[in-house]
Amino acid sequence: MDSTDAHDQLFHPALSDKALEEVVVLSSIYSPDNFSRLQNSHSTPAAADYKLILPVDDLPDHLHPHLRLTFTPSYPDACPPAVAFAHTPLWSDDMKRTAEARLREVWVDVGRDVACWEWAEWLREYVLEMIGPIAEAMSAAAASAASNHGHGGSSSNGGLADDSIGSGDGQDVNSMPDLALAPTRHIDQLYSHSEPIIDRKSTFIAHAAFISDANRDPKELWDYMLSHRRIARATHNITAYRLVLPHPSGGEVVAQDCDDDGEDAAGKRLLHLLQLVDARNVWVCVSRWYGGIQLGPDRFAHINNAARQVLVNMGVAGDGESSGSTGGKGKKGGKR
Numbered sequence: 544m545d546s547t548d549a550h551d552q553l554f555h556p557a558l559s560d561k562a563l564e565e566v567v568v569l570s571s572i573y574s575p576d577n578f579s580r581l582q583n584s585h586s587t588p589a590a591a592d593y594k595l596i597l598p599v600d601d602l603p604d605h606l607h608p609h610l611r612l613t614f615t616p617s618y619p620d621a622c623p624p625a626v627a628f629a630h631t632p633l634w635s636d637d638m639k640r641t642a643e644a645r646l647r648e649v650w651v652d653v654g655r656d657v658a659c660w661e662w663a664e665w666l667r668e669y670v671l672e673m674i675g676p677i678a679e680a681m682s683a684a685a686a687s688a689a690s691n692h693g694h695g696g697s698s699s700n701g702g703l704a705d706d707s708i709g710s711g712d713g714q715d716v717n718s719m720p721d722l723a724l725a726p727t728r729h730i731d732q733l734y735s736h737s738e739p740i741i742d743r744k745s746t747f748i749a750h751a752a753f754i755s756d757a758n759r760d761p762k763e764l765w766d767y768m769l770s771h772r773r774i775a776r777a778t779h780n781i782t783a784y785r786l787v788l789p790h791p792s793g794g795e796v797v798a799q800d801c802d803d804d805g806e807d808a809a810g811k812r813l814l815h816l817l818q819l820v821d822a823r824n825v826w827v828c829v830s831r832w833y834g835g836i837q838l839g840p841d842r843f844a845h846i847n848n849a850a851r852q853v854l855v856n857m858g859v860a861g862d863g864e865s866s867g868s869t870g871g872k873g874k875k876g877g878k879r
Contacts, residue, residue, distance in 0.1 A: 555591030623650035744834025749849035778833035783814040
C-alpha cells in the first residue's frame with residue numbers, strides 16, 4: 544500500500560488539519576493492525592472513529608487494551624478526543640476513569656493541542672503498572688500448573704492414588720480443565736488449580752478466574768468447567784463470585800452470589816473469604832471428591848484453604864491474610 548492509499552484510508556472530513564497530521568503520525572508509529580480508521584462505526588458523519596490497540600511490553604497480547612478514539616472538528620482547539628474502552632481485560636472502573644481524565648489533562652498540558660501520542664505513552668506505562676503484577680501472577684500460576692502436570696501430578700501431598708478421589712473414574716487428580724485457555728472472550732484466563740488437599744481419602748481442589756467484563760453472568764465459566772468430566776463428577780462443587788459494577792449515579796455496587804452444591808453453608812463461607820480479601824471480578828470454585836469417610840468441620844477448613852491458595856497465587860490475597868472463619872470456629876466437633 545503506497546502513502547496515498549494509506550492517507551485516503553485514514554482521512555475523514557471531520558478531522559481538522561492538526562488532527563489529520565496526528566492521525567498520520569500515529570499510523571507511522573503503530574502497525575495497521577494496531578491503528579486504523581473504523582469504517583463502519585456508529586459515529587455521526589461529524590466525527591471520525593479510530594481503533595487503537597496499544598501494545599504494552601511485557602504483557603501478553605490478549606491483555607493489550609483496545610481503544611476507540613473519536614475526533615470531532617473541534618479537536619484539538621476546543622476539546623480533547625473522546626475515548627471508549629472497547630476491550631480492556633482486568634481493568635477496573637477506576638482505571639478507566641483515570642485514563643479518561645488523564646487524556647484531558649495531557650491535552651491541557653500541551654496547550655490544547657494534539658495529545659494522543661503523549662497520552663498513549665503515559666497509558667502504556669500505567670497499564671503495565673496496574674496490570675503487570677496480575678499478569679505475572681497469571682504466568683506463574685500457569686507455569687506451576689504445567690510443572691505439576693509434567694511431574695505426573697506430584698505435589699507436596701505426595702501424589703494421589705486413584706482411589707483417593709472417591710469418584711472411581713480412574714483418572715489422575717490433575718486431569719483438570721486446561722487453565723491456559725480462555726473459554727470465552729469475557730474470561731481472560733482461568734487460574735491454576737490449587738494443590739490438592741487430601742484428608743481421609745477426600746480431596747479438595749480450588750479453581751479461580753478473573754472475569755474481564757463484570758456485567759457478564761459467570762455462568763458461562765461454570766458451564767465451561769462442568770464440560771469436563773472430572774469436575775462434573777465431583778461430589779460437591781462449591782462456588783462463589785464477587786463482581787464490582789459501576790453504579791449509574793456514581794460509585795460502585797457489588798454483585799455477588801454463591802452456591803453450596805449440597806455442602807451446607809460452604810458457599811456462604813467461600814463468599815465470606817472473597818469479601819475479606821476484597822476480591823474484585825473474581826470467580827472461585829472448590830471441588831470436593833468424597834472419599835467415604837466423614838470429615839466433620841474440618842471440611843470447611845479445607846475448602847477455605849484451597850480457595851485461599853489460588854487467591855494468593857493470583858495476587859488477590861496476601862500470604863499472611865486470614866482466610867476467615869473455618870467450619871470449627873475454634874471448637875473441635877466430632878466427625879460426622
